[in-house]
Amino acid sequence: MIRVDPVTLAFNGVRLEPLAPHHADGLRAAAADGELWTLRVTSVPAPQETGQYIRTALETSNRCAFAVIDAASGTVIGSTSYHDILPAVDRVEIGYTWYAGSRQRSHVNTSCKLMLLAHAFDTLGCAVVGLRTDNLNLASQAAIERLGAGKDGVIRHSALRRDGSVRDTVMYSILRSEWPAIRTRLHARLNAYGPAC
Template sequence: MIKVLPATLEFNGLRLEPLAPHHEDGLRAAAMDGELWNLRVTSVPEPYNAGQYIGAALDTRDRVAFAVIDASSRTLLGTTSYHDIVPAADRVEIGYTWYAKRAQRTHVNTSCKLLLLSHAFDTLGCAVVGLRTDGENLASQAAIERLGARKDGTIRHHTVRRDGTPRDTVMYSILRSEWPAIKRSLHDRLERHARGQACS
């Protein structure tokens, strides 16, 4: 049975550290980079709600939230989480992920996913890692599929968005047996990025 505790993870110039109240200013600045809260298919907080966002993340029993930090500049780039943790099934999900516009389409997302997946499978001993996204967020679906995750299906009318409209949720997963090949693929992608090729 897995036990997920807050931890600090570092890799490829990034540091994932437990999200805390002192990250409020950095989270606000990251959200403002691109006015991300205006995207209806994401969970990015309005700048004035950054503190409330952190409080809600810390108060959610089955969620462990991280601040994504550029290790050299110590700038907060975004946030991500383990959530919907089911210890009896050795399962976590990765989500609540968003980044400042300047960090998008860079090595950041791939590096963070590699960090979180490695910690989940290689350290925590997870049997499966899930990911989910809005049925209308085609960019997020494409990014998850590029990771190598398998699409499990769509839960129709699963929840509601901030604007009150109903949301279909697309569910994905990665099994422990699939992880070694995905791990190699993610490392290969980062090596290509280091050679100057695009990374997502």
């Protein structure tokens, strides 16, 4: 049975720190980089909601939230989480993931996924890692599919969006047996970014 405790992870110029109230100003600035809270299909907090976003993350019993930090500058550049943690079946999900606009389409997401997946499979001993996204978030679906995750299906009419509409949720998963090939694929993708990252 897995046990998920707060931990700091670092790799490739990116650090994941347990999310805490002192990250509020940094998260606010990261969200402002691209006005990400205006996107209907994301979980990015509006500037005035950053404190509540952190409180909610910390108060959710089956969630372990991280601030994503640029290791060189110490700047907060986003957030991600383990969530829907099910110790009895050795399952976690990775989600609530977003990055400052200027860090999107960079090495950051690949580096974070490598850290989180490696920790889940190699340290925690997870049997499966799930990922989910809004059915309208085609960019997120494409990114998850590029990871090599299997599409499990769609949960219809499953959650509220920030605008009050109800979304369908697309579910994906990665099994422990699939992790070695996915790890190789992620390292190859990072090599394509070059040594600057």
